[in-house]
Amino acid sequence: MSRQDSIVCELVLAAVTLTAAPAGAQTWPTKPVRIVTAAAGGGTDFMARMVAQALSTALGHPAIVDNRVSGVVQGEIIAQAVPDGYTLLVSSGNLWIAGFMQRVPYDAVKDFKPITLAATSPYLLVVNPQVAAKTVKELVALAKARPGEFNYVSLSAGSSNHLAGELFKSLAGVNIVRVAYKSISVGTSDLLSGQVQTMFTSITAGAPHIKTGRLRALGVTSAQPTALFPGLPPVGATVPGYETAAVYGVLARSGVPSAVVTKVHQAVANYFKSAEAHERLFNAGTEPLANTPEQFASMIKVDMVRWEKVIREAGIRAE
Secondary structure, eight states: OOHHHHHHHHHHHHHHHHHHHHHHHHHOOSSOEEEEESOTTSHHHHHHHHHHHHHHHHHSSOEEEEEOSOHHHHHHHHHTSOTTSSEEEEEOTHHHHGGGTSOOSSOTTTSEEEEEEEEEEEEEEEEOTTSSOSSHHHHHHHHHHSTTOOEEEEOSTTOHHHHHHHHHHHHHTOOOEEEEOSOHHHHHHHHHHTSSOEEEEEHHHHHHHHHTTSSEEEEESSSSOOTTSTTOOBGGGTSTTOOOEEEEEEEEETTOOHHHHHHHHHHHHHHHTSHHHHHHHHHTTOEEOOOOHHHHHHHHHHHHHHHHHHHHHHTOOOO
16 A cells, blocks of 8 residues: 555544544434432432433433432442443432542542533521521521520431531521431421421421411522522521522533533423423422533532531531
């Protein structure tokens, strides 16, 4: 073969290589997509099934939900998956902060590719009506005047309401005591009876008791007021910097092709912007977001800095 023929062959091979990758990305998926998520029945499972519907409809192949009880196991599955986009994760924020409370078999930054923060669900700060506080400002004043006398309901160490309570303590400069429960129903029962004074609870769990007057809502934990609970001010309006919510993100194994990330993001974002999705989310006390992969990655970094500080200061370790 002449030198000229050799050069021509090299150019042809290069052209084939350059065109092959986009063609493969364009045909993805060619088989069902697996969505690893939390145990069946909770908010994260609900969100995973909405994501599955979005992907199945947009991509023309089934998206199958794979429920796993342990968040650490969920992260490990994705961290060990082939980075081809056929194994995705719908997870809460515990995925990237769990490593601050225990050893985990993955790197929360290096092993995952954020695709979109699909939705968020703020909490409500509620008190038993026997507490002489009708605003967050009054609650803070009472807690400062009577340090250690107020309790708040918490589930296991590192749970969402535990972290919400510790963040409140840190930013408000108050000493309220955590009371841990194995069941949210028992904790709520003690709050209703007045054995415990306050709690950070989901909108769907708190709203019925607020409507009947058995609980009093003082604030919402989102940065801005929310249509999910109109008229309730943010806790952060009184306690600067206070913001927390349940978050539901879609992630893949790092190294997944960017074209696949784009397809998944577009499918989820388009569905979550629909009237059908808005109604389903609103009824579940959740707000659609579907931000970009870059915005989601930035949010995770900010979240990790904030919660590492809270977890370190409170000495929280997973149970």
